Amino acid sequence: MPRTLVITGHFPPEPGGVQTFTWELVRRLPADRLLVVAPAWPGAARFDARLDFPVVRRHAYLLFRGLRRLAARHGADVGWITAAAPFAMYAPLVRAAGVHRLIGSTHGQELGWFRCAPTRAALRAVAPAFDALTFLSMGTRGEIAAALGDRTRLVQLAGAVDAVRFRPGLDGRAVRRRHGLGQGPVVLSVSRLVRRKGHDLLLDAWPDVVRRHPDARLVIVGDGPTRSHLTDRAARTAPGTVTLPGTVSAADLPRYYAAADVFVLPCRDTRGGLQVEGLGLSVLEASAAGLPVVVGRSGGSPESLIDGRTGVLVDASRTDGLAGVLHELLADPGRARFMGENGRRWVCEKWTWDRAAARLAALLRGAPVAEASPEAGPDRRDVRLRDAVRGVEPAWDSRSS
Numbered sequence: 586m587p588r589t590l591v592i593t594g595h596f597p598p599e600p601g602g603v604q605t606f607t608w609e610l611v612r613r614l615p616a617d618r619l620l621v622v623a624p625a626w627p628g629a630a631r632f633d634a635r636l637d638f639p640v641v642r643r644h645a646y647l648l649f650r651g652l653r654r655l656a657a658r659h660g661a662d663v664g665w666i667t668a669a670a671p672f673a674m675y676a677p678l679v680r681a682a683g684v685h686r687l688i689g690s691t692h693g694q695e696l697g698w699f700r701c702a703p704t705r706a707a708l709r710a711v712a713p714a715f716d717a718l719t720f721l722s723m724g725t726r727g728e729i730a731a732a733l734g735d736r737t738r739l740v741q742l743a744g745a746v747d748a749v750r751f752r753p754g755l756d757g758r759a760v761r762r763r764h765g766l767g768q769g770p771v772v773l774s775v776s777r778l779v780r781r782k783g784h785d786l787l788l789d790a791w792p793d794v795v796r797r798h799p800d801a802r803l804v805i806v807g808d809g810p811t812r813s814h815l816t817d818r819a820a821r822t823a824p825g826t827v828t829l830p831g832t833v834s835a836a837d838l839p840r841y842y843a844a845a846d847v848f849v850l851p852c853r854d855t856r857g858g859l860q861v862e863g864l865g866l867s868v869l870e871a872s873a874a875g876l877p878v879v880v881g882r883s884g885g886s887p888e889s890l891i892d893g894r895t896g897v898l899v900d901a902s903r904t905d906g907l908a909g910v911l912h913e914l915l916a917d918p919g920r921a922r923f924m925g926e927n928g929r930r931w932v933c934e935k936w937t938w939d940r941a942a943a944r945l946a947a948l949l950r951g952a953p954v955a956e957a958s959p960e961a962g963p964d965r966r967d968v969r970l971r972d973a974v975r976g977v978e979p980a981w982d983s984r985s986s
């Protein structure tokens with residue numbers, strides 16, 4: 586097994602999609618050969634102390650400080666840069682430190698980089714330093730391939746979901762009580778609160794849903810720059826029917842899904858297409874929990890569901906359409922249940938972290954890997970989670986428990 590250096594701008598205990606992606610894959614790599622360089626974050630020391638591999642913490646944009654020395658001391662021969670925008674810029678430095686095989690991953694933000702001339706040129710310039718760049722979804726692949734041509738190899742490395750942690754049948758009553766949600770239907774969204782996730786559109790649509798379902802409640806879990814704006818907007822447009830609890834602990838998160846009847850991620854492209862969804866891990870979590878999902882079209886988001894079977898794909902900027910789809914699912918619990926059951930079955934078969942980790946491990950070894958992830962079907966390969974990290978939760982600081 587090669588000695589592996591992982592450079593990431595996104596690592597627990599900070600919550601977020603690239604953080605989840607990095608964590609679930611890193612914890613499946615052999616620990617005695619692993620060094621992670623990650624940003625400082627409140628509570629990180631306590632989190633790192635429970636891991637069986639070292640994590641070196643730096644200021645987010647100063648991850649490169651001492652990188653060459655660290656890589657040399659670790660004797661790293663392979664490297665993984667977990668988010669190409671902006672950390673692909675470190676690739677030449679990592680190569681110079683003696684890393685002879687380097688993999689980079691892209692998510693959603695790289696599409697914005699490719700759509701803007703200077704950052705596109707920068708990514709094109711460093712692309713040959715990678716043996717392979719991974720993409721999340723076929724929805725993001727086209728633009729990445731068009732921008733990079735044959736400057737590096739492109740291979741799919743999609744996210745996945747922990748279908749044991751997120752599963753049907755958990756008890757959501759404590760969450761309902763905590764937030765005074767009552768007995769009516771609950772619509773849930775979980776995400777970092779940034780504009781492209783579209784919660785402003787959801788709040789525009791919501792009064793129409795409440796008009797038809799007066800006991801319905803909307804819960805928007807997560808934190809971010811738009812939270813206070815959303816809180817004000819909710820108080821104005823649909824007072825008493827919307828809860829924004831902020832960040833919830835990793836331990837508590839599955840119970841929020843359990844408290845809900847429908848999940849929604851109303852994402853859309855923003856900033857003239859510079860901000861795009863890569864896939865949508867929270868959508869997979871909701872399906873794993875057995876919820877029907879309503880998803881806005883943006884980048885790779887259509888691949889996070891089977892439209893009509895596990896949920897409904899919408900143009901979230903058409904708020905009347907969004908309200909109509911939410912209303913239909915709340916009005917027809919049989920259809921909602923059918924979609925939730927299909928979604929659970931689908932993610933259990935297709936979206937496994939073990940399968941994704943096996944692909945990453947093969948890429949790092951230089952073993953042959955097909956460009957696209959295999960289609961659905963139970964995965965027989967078994968990259969086991971090490972016991973030492975099995976019980977470690979990515980984020981525990983909870984303002985809601």
Ligand SMILES: Nc1nc2c(ncn2[C@@H]2O[C@H](COP(=O)(O)OP(=O)(O)O[C@H]3O[C@H](CO)[C@@H](O)[C@H](O)[C@@H]3O)[C@@H](O)[C@H]2O)c(=O)[nH]1
Pocket residue numbers: 600601602603605606691692693694721744775776777806807808831832833834835836838861862863864865866867868870980
């Ligand atoms: N515990 C906890 N987890 C949270 C919270 N808020 C968000 N999360 C977690 O953060 C993740 C959000 O991931 P995504 O829905 O995928 O969104 P993202 O942060 O924009 O992620 C980006 O990278 C992903 C991975 O490649 C992409 O799937 C996604 O589309 C996007 O490009 C999910 O695992 C979700 O459970 C919170 O308050 N508490």
